[in-house]
Amino acid sequence: MSATIYDVAREAGVSMATVSRVMNDTAVVKEETKKRVLDAIAKLSYRPNAVARGLASKRTKTIGVIVPDVSAAFMAELVRGIEDIANMYHYHIILCNSDGQLDRERDLVGTMWEKQVDGLLFMSPKLRQEHIDTFEEAQLPIVLCRTDDPEKRIPSVNINNKQAAIDVVDYLAAKGCKSIAFVGAKAGLKSLTDERRAGFLQATERNAITSQLIDVPSETYSGALKFLKDALQTSPVRAIVAANDELAIAAEHVAQDLKLRIPEDVMIVGFDNTKLTEMSRPPLTTVAQSMYDYGAVAMRFLTKLLSDEPISTYTVVLPHQILERESTAPKFVK
Amino acid sequence: MSATIYDVAREAGVSMATVSRVMNDTAVVKEETKKRVLDAIAKLSYRPNAVARGLASKRTKTIGVIVPDVSAAFMAELVRGIEDIANMYHYHIILCNSDGQLDRERDLVGTMWEKQVDGLLFMSPKLRQEHIDTFEEAQLPIVLCRTDDPEKRIPSVNINNKQAAIDVVDYLAAKGCKSIAFVGAKAGLKSLTDERRAGFLQATERNAITSQLIDVPSETYSGALKFLKDALQTSPVRAIVAANDELAIAAEHVAQDLKLRIPEDVMIVGFDNTKLTEMSRPPLTTVAQSMYDYGAVAMRFLTKLLSDEPISTYTVVLPHQILERESTAPKFVK
DNA sequence: AAACCTACTTGAGACGTTCCACCCATATTC
DNA sequence: GAATATGGGTGGAACGTCTCAAGTAGGTTT
Numbered sequence: 001m002s003a004t005i006y007d008v009a010r011e012a013g014v015s016m017a018t019v020s021r022v023m024n025d026t027a028v029v030k031e032e033t034k035k036r037v038l039d040a041i042a043k044l045s046y047r048p049n050a051v052a053r054g055l056a057s058k059r060t061k062t063i064g065v066i067v068p069d070v071s072a073a074f075m076a077e078l079v080r081g082i083e084d085i086a087n088m089y090h091y092h093i094i095l096c097n098s099d100g101q102l103d104r105e106r107d108l109v110g111t112m113w114e115k116q117v118d119g120l121l122f123m124s125p126k127l128r129q130e131h132i133d134t135f136e137e138a139q140l141p142i143v144l145c146r147t148d149d150p151e152k153r154i155p156s157v158n159i160n161n162k163q164a165a166i167d168v169v170d171y172l173a174a175k176g177c178k179s180i181a182f183v184g185a186k187a188g189l190k191s192l193t194d195e196r197r198a199g200f201l202q203a204t205e206r207n208a209i210t211s212q213l214i215d216v217p218s219e220t221y222s223g224a225l226k227f228l229k230d231a232l233q234t235s236p237v238r239a240i241v242a243a244n245d246e247l248a249i250a251a252e253h254v255a256q257d258l259k260l261r262i263p264e265d266v267m268i269v270g271f272d273n274t275k276l277t278e279m280s281r282p283p284l285t286t287v288a289q290s291m292y293d294y295g296a297v298a299m300r301f302l303t304k305l306l307s308d309e310p311i312s313t314y315t316v317v318l319p320h321q322i323l324e325r326e327s328t329a330p331k332f333v334k
Numbered sequence: 335m336s337a338t339i340y341d342v343a344r345e346a347g348v349s350m351a352t353v354s355r356v357m358n359d360t361a362v363v364k365e366e367t368k369k370r371v372l373d374a375i376a377k378l379s380y381r382p383n384a385v386a387r388g389l390a391s392k393r394t395k396t397i398g399v400i401v402p403d404v405s406a407a408f409m410a411e412l413v414r415g416i417e418d419i420a421n422m423y424h425y426h427i428i429l430c431n432s433d434g435q436l437d438r439e440r441d442l443v444g445t446m447w448e449k450q451v452d453g454l455l456f457m458s459p460k461l462r463q464e465h466i467d468t469f470e471e472a473q474l475p476i477v478l479c480r481t482d483d484p485e486k487r488i489p490s491v492n493i494n495n496k497q498a499a500i501d502v503v504d505y506l507a508a509k510g511c512k513s514i515a516f517v518g519a520k521a522g523l524k525s526l527t528d529e530r531r532a533g534f535l536q537a538t539e540r541n542a543i544t545s546q547l548i549d550v551p552s553e554t555y556s557g558a559l560k561f562l563k564d565a566l567q568t569s570p571v572r573a574i575v576a577a578n579d580e581l582a583i584a585a586e587h588v589a590q591d592l593k594l595r596i597p598e599d600v601m602i603v604g605f606d607n608t609k610l611t612e613m614s615r616p617p618l619t620t621v622a623q624s625m626y627d628y629g630a631v632a633m634r635f636l637t638k639l640l641s642d643e644p645i646s647t648y649t650v651v652l653p654h655q656i657l658e659r660e661s662t663a664p665k666f667v668k
Numbered sequence: 669a670a671a672c673c674t675a676c677t678t679g680a681g682a683c684g685t686t687c688c689a690c691c692c693a694t695a696t697t698c
Numbered sequence: 699g700a701a702t703a704t705g706g707g708t709g710g711a712a713c714g715t716c717t718c719a720a721g722t723a724g725g726t727t728t
Contacts, residue, residue: 004714015678020716030676050448051394052714054385055683062428062449069414071626076410080403083431092449094396095429097417114384115396115426221613249613256615279555279583281590281615292405338684349708354686364706386684389713 003044011040023048054116063302064112064140065093067123068100073246074274074291075123078146081295082121089303091118100125106134113138119302121295123147126191127154141305145298148191149315155305157298157316161192164287164320165199168241168269169207171322177239177267179210183228183251184243186215193219193243196271200241212237219243224250232258238266239328245270249280252327267328282326289320337378345374357382388450397636398446398474399427401457402434407580408608408625409457412480415629416455423637425452434459440468447472453636455629457481460525475639479632482525483649489639491632491650495526498621498654499533502575502603503541505656511573511601513544517562517585518577520549527553527577530605534575546571553577555584562588572600573662579604583614586661601662616660623654 005023009016014033021027022037029037040046054060063086070076079095086093094117098105105124112120119141124131127149135142135154144156172180182200184193197213204211214231216224224247232254240255242248248270252262260266262282270277273288297316304311339357343350348367355361356371363371374380388394397420404410413429420427428451432439439458446454453475458465461483469476469488478490506514516534518527531547538545548565550558558581566588574589576582582604586596594600596616604611607622631650638645 005716006714016715017678017680017717018676021677024716026716028675033676047444047448049389049450049714051385051388051450052683053716055383055389055685056714056716058683058716060385070404070417071408071411071414076413077405079410079429080405080431083404083429087430092428092430092445094426095413095417096421096426097414110381111426114381116383116385221609246613253613253615275555276610276613279580279587279610280613281587339686340684349710350685351687351708351710352706355707358686360687361707362705367706383684386713387686389715390684390686392686392713 003046005046005048007044008037008040008046011044012036058116059118060116061091062115062117063091063093063299064096064108064115064117064120066096066098066105066108066112066120068125069097070095073244073276074272077291078123078295081292081297082145082299083295084292085296085299085303089299091303093121098124102128102130105131109134109138109140113140119143119306121145121298121302125189141302143298143302143305146192146294148195152315155301155311155314157294157301157318159289159294159318159320161195162199162202164271164289165196165241166203167320167322168287169200169203169209172239172241172267172269172328173203173207173209175239175267175328177209179212179237180204180239180241181212181214181231181237182241182243183214183216183224183231183247185219186217190219190243196241196243210237216247219247221246221250225254228254229257232260232266236260236266240266240268242268242270245272245274245276245284245286248284248286248327249276252280252282252284263326263328263330269322269328273323277323277325280327282331285325285328286323287320288323289318294318337380339380339382341378342371342374342380345378346370392450393452394450395425396449396451397425397427397453397455397633398430398442398449398451399455400430400432400439400442400446402459403431404429407578408606411625412457412629415624415626415631416479416633417629418626419630419633419637423633425637427455432458436462436464439465443468443472443474447474453477453640455479455632455636475636477632477636477639480526480628482529486649489635489645489648491628491635491652493623493628493652493654495529496533496536498605498623499530499575500537501654501656502621503534503537503543506573506575506601506603506662507537507541507543509573509601509662511543513546513571514538514573514575515546515548515565515571516575516577517548517550517558517565517581519553520551524553524577530575530577544571550581553581555580558584559588563591566592566594566600570594570600574600574602576602576604579606579608579610579618579620582618582620582661583610586614586616586618597660597662597664603656603662607657611657611659614661616665619659619662620657621654622657623652628652 005016005019008019021029022034096108123145124147144154149156216227240251248268251268255266270284270286273286277284277286339350339353342353430442457479458481478488483490550561574585582602585602589600604618604620607620611618611620
């Protein structure tokens with residue numbers, strides 16, 4: 001069996017309390033005593049038991065991270081950002097997948113409470129009142145990440161998706177596009193897409209651009225192909241704004257099948273700057289938002305909450321940026 | 335403050351022990367008493383404290399998962415597989431990124447011990463003696479995943495990469511290819527690639543096929559483009575086997591730039607069956623190994639270890655399969 | 669000389685469970 | 699009728715740490 005704090009105390013000829021103080025550096029200990037304790041620790045290769053520590057101190061140095069699905073595009077990058085910062089502040093993360101299902105999400109918040117996590121990082125495709133109630137009940141410090149809370153009830157980190165879509169339309173308008181389509185999941189399913197669509201509609205109207213909405217049943221490559229083909233065949237447009245990169249690539253492929261040249265005949269813009277954008281033909285113009293930073297900022301925010309550091313704003317908005325590639329800008333030919 | 339088991343006991347007029355037995359269903363309790371307890375639990379909305387439980391029972395229902403980098407291609411899928419199965423057996427996972435660095439890995443194993451995890455799932459690009467020593471010291475049930483231990487000292491889950499590469503060459507040979515190139519990182523950097531290359535070399539020799547090795551500095555799309563171009567321009571081959579899908583797509587693009595038709599002029603095969611394979615043009619033939627299953631099987635293995643279920647073999651080898659797509663098979667045209 | 673610091677150190681009660689030893693009826697066996 | 703099971707329950711030590719009130723020794727002030 002492994003050594004306990006009590007063993008170390010006996011070995012060093014001091015009390016448990018002193019050992020504890022040496023370990024946690026929580027009060028002054030005479031240099032000589034300290035050395036005796038450290039020697040004893042080394043000799044017994046003592047490591048503190050974090051569970052006992054958690055019980056006694058009521059802080060577990062553990063953060064619950066609830067995501068819809070780690071394996072979804074770039075979610076892993078976000079999680080990596082979270083983990084890195086967590087680590088920096090000596091936290092660990094318990095990762096849970098909810099598939100965006102309300103029951104599961106509520107369940108997980110409860111279980112995380114049972115595990116006595118110090119805080120929660122929460123991601124969900126759509127935030128409802130039930131979520132808020134659950135959070136209320138759990139009484140845990142929570143930061144929302146990439147999850148829109150229109151009423152700003154919970155601390156959150158987001159980007160301004162609506163503005164980003166507006167920027168994209170303005171960008172395309174400046175290139176002379178007079179007719180633009182937006183492709184994404186039907187309204188009401190995903191907050192992200194809804195916001196982007198709203199920006200799209202607002203900006204097309206303001207710029208007097210003919211707009212068209214292409215609804216797809218699921219925001220995946222294969223799920224979108226057919227709907228895109230139908231839409232593009234019946235009413236050709238000058239540009240396509242896709243709710244994410246995967247859809248944008250589907251749009252590229254459909255356009256190419258219809259013998260349209262990109263970007264000469266039709267321009268295509270995606271969202272999220274996933275790895276796909278570089279690997280598509282032509283490379284995809286997209287709205288970049290660093291997923292890593294997303295997670296990192298959210299986690300840093302949470303650590304501030306946990307250590308009562310002063311907070312300037314409870315709804316952090318991250319910057320975005322249009323990354324121009326060849327799907328909207330003709331390639332420079334030597 | 336939230337209710338404790340003691341509060342519930344008082345409310346129901348029974349002892350703590352009885353409440354515990356109701357919660358854990360660990361012994362018979364009279365129907366009537368049980369009801370009183372359950373009512374009290376509901377009334378006080380009692381939830382057991384997992385930390386206290388962990389201290390008392392010495393089991394935390396938590397698994398440590400150490401990966402080089404969650405955000406690396408498809409690692410997230412693997413983690414998802416782990417999480418799903420963990421969940422099924424009522425475990426949670428603490429996820430840590432090591433970047434494949436030995437010190438960090440050893441550190442993490444130690445911290446996971448402190449956190450009193452019930453077991454460890456470990457992934458690393460290259461296993462060394464120091465790893466084994468660290469595991470030994472930690473005295474934790476450990477399963478290696480996608481991490482080769484040539485001496486089979488630690489329980490592990492893997493696929494037979496060498497055989498997979500042999501299968502690919504045989505497959506191409508059957509299609510009449512007489513000259514095949516292998517593209518991947520230089521020998522000695524990645525165990526995975528080394529194994530695949532070994533299989534490739536063995537099979538090309540056996541089939542009397544002209545083989546060529548294209549070494550790239552990094553196994554990424556952009557990092558490989560130039561080297562592929564140089565290689566394909568100087569010595570045209572009939573087929574390319576890439577160490578992973580990303581490289582295979584780079585190969586596709588380079589071939590297309592050289593006005594080669596795929597698969598008529600050159601066939602291309604990737605490894606891993608990532609999402610990219612479906613989204614490339616033409617869709618990529620690849621060696622499929624479900625990353626999700628990889629994680630799922632490893633986790634299931636660990637649960638068996640943890641509950642002393644009988645184990646048939648300590649080195650699980652997962653099946654692989656060549657998924658034929660249009661990069662090696664001409665499209666059927668209506 | 670009494671009172672008061674300061675610098676260290678101790679003792680033991682939490683923290684919220686699990687689980688073992690034990691108790692008390694009532695029923696069953698020899 | 700004594701011994702033995704069995705169902706249903708109790709009490710409290712143990713798990714390994716933190717933490718706080720309290721203690722000691724030596725010096726300084728009044």
